[in-house]
Amino acid sequence: MWSTDSPFGPHNLPYGVFRHGGRPPRIGVRIGDSVLDLDGAEAADLILAGGALRRPVLNEFLALGRPQWTAVRHRIAELVTREEHRAEIEPLLVPLAEVELLLPFAVGDYVDFYSSEHHAMNVGRIFRPERPALPPNWKHLPIGYHGRAGTVVVSGTPVVRPSGQRSTPEGPVFGPSIRLDIEAEVGFVVGVPSNHGEPVPPSRFAEHVFGVVLVNDWSARDIQAWEYQPLGPFLGKSFATSVSPWVVPLEALAGAWVPAPHQDPPVLDYLRDDPHVGLDLRLAVDWNGTRISEPPFASMYWTPAQQLAHLTVNGASLRTGDLFASGTVSGPEKRQTGSLLELTLGGAEPVRLAGGAERTFLEDGDTITISATAPGLGGTVVDLGEVTGTVKPAVTIASLSV
């Protein structure tokens, strides 16, 4: 049976959806280097979830709510830690190496925030050098916007280099992006919906949010810079957003809450969270295998509970499967930034990868992997897995049958 020595031990138990042996997608939970087939476990009456674990996506389970989430989690922990269950669960274990991991939930709306002060300062200096780096509203509200839910893909999905318009001194030209970038983020997965017209205060965060994924919000900086005024990012972001395959439940992160940065000026009442806490998730970004950055999620200015409260304060409803991401995670140091734009100072300073290759933005064939761990209770470590993606060459329109 498993112990908490493994960062995917019974204190973690993230949920995902897998395919194995040519069968339809099934819900599973990761334990060590295995996947426990929860579809099979519910079919065998080892777990009772009203059939919600016998679906091809997590959504029905996500909608059950915290009491049920907790009950199922406790039951799974029993199954994987008590010797008396060994014979029952052994037939339900599949080696991780044999499965294909799928997008774990059908995404409702995807919202992306902009909640790292260091990132906002860095980007402001690069994109809007003529104005103060931090916009006047930045410390009063967690700035966010809606992204494209239909192009959220699971880790491992190739990312085709997008084409689009970029500005040149001779006017806009069309072609493959030449400033393809990443954004290392943390995403929060909504389980319990809310009523249209009713704000969700920060105190209700844990009632609605099920868990956490890692996010790479791929960004074409040249397309974005030309298009984003006045209505925000669109095609520069909408081609792909990758998420990690394992949704780590909030319960697994109980030991990772830490005081969030002091907020000055004080926030308006609807944004006050008590305790004012963030998550000590330690991200790492690898570029073709070279570790280039270690962004600290604990440094985020706006907390996830504040983001949720802001997102709904106008009465916007939540649906099961909604995903809201933190925005790029960047710490105060250059080697803590979550985008290549920042790491290379807008492309001015290349980074050197193992083997001597130099890079500013992504080249075809490059692979980016974002991983993270968090402190667990009792000195354990919780692994959030990884989100990875490899860049494929742009599709030329001529190559399509028009």
Next chain:
Amino acid sequence: MWSTDSPFGPHNLPYGVFRHGGRPPRIGVRIGDSVLDLDGAEAADLILAGGALRRPVLNEFLALGRPQWTAVRHRIAELVTREEHRAEIEPLLVPLAEVELLLPFAVGDYVDFYSSEHHAMNVGRIFRPERPALPPNWKHLPIGYHGRAGTVVVSGTPVVRPSGQRSTPEGPVFGPSIRLDIEAEVGFVVGVPSNHGEPVPPSRFAEHVFGVVLVNDWSARDIQAWEYQPLGPFLGKSFATSVSPWVVPLEALAGAWVPAPHQDPPVLDYLRDDPHVGLDLRLAVDWNGTRISEPPFASMYWTPAQQLAHLTVNGASLRTGDLFASGTVSGPEKRQTGSLLELTLGGAEPVRLAGGAERTFLEDGDTITISATAPGLGGTVVDLGEVTGTVKPAVTIASLSV
């Protein structure tokens, strides 16, 4: 049987979803002042659509594609025009007055464009008086952004006044919006999905787009003005977007295509549509029953086929149920503008409603109805129905159980 004398005659045949007599939602088609129960018609083998009409939303039918859309449309037209079918369809007709109309399709992603030059000029002058009214990218690409799909609601749904932050000389304050506005738009409903990574050129518009709805993209101008830099509109729009209940198929609008405004400078190749045509939809906006504006959709600078091509040129995929809206429709005259912001010159010039009431922005209890007609073939008129909504007072957070 029905004739084309009615604007909801057999040349129109819009699809919707209705509830009647306490039964679950069913798909229907509007004919005159009746709804033909298509669930019942498919159950009785009067129409063959592989079961797609026996669902609670249109999505499965929308995914079938144009040959099937056309076949079903022809069959419905036969059923409602040929005397020999009278006895078969009479039991399937429900008076429109007896049904509740529901959101006709599950919305995938919702994209909102900004494609009226008159609107962009008007808004630019009001929101960004210090800069040129039209942003430098405006004539090179159809500017757009993603809105919140989860708060797209069907006509008739009350609109709760949103609360949020607005800027004052003393700093941001929180409260109900005091500049609640409308945006009269036309929305396009995607039926056939596209492959991730493969752009959809303008020539394929009619392969993917099923039909048209009317859209009111309710907007809180005070919230929007404070939040929208640098990442675009968010809470100022996400509280509600209303759509008309009847999706008018493109076939019904075959007589409404007209040359679109000349584009100068010439657009990049991927945006060239041939023929370069828009739709002659004649919108009307009524405020508490007073006609305040008649926005001409034919005046839009960017065409729907160009919007679709732009939206996908970066490889972003389409899903069945995606909705993309035109942006506010405003013609060159003041009484042709599609927002109150424009009609009242930013709130400076009130409009007078029947009975003498004066208004700048919306007050609680106000009702806005947007309707439209289009020329049909052979001198007929095609009615697009209406999208209506009444403003309810803001929810105070204290009134919620926190």
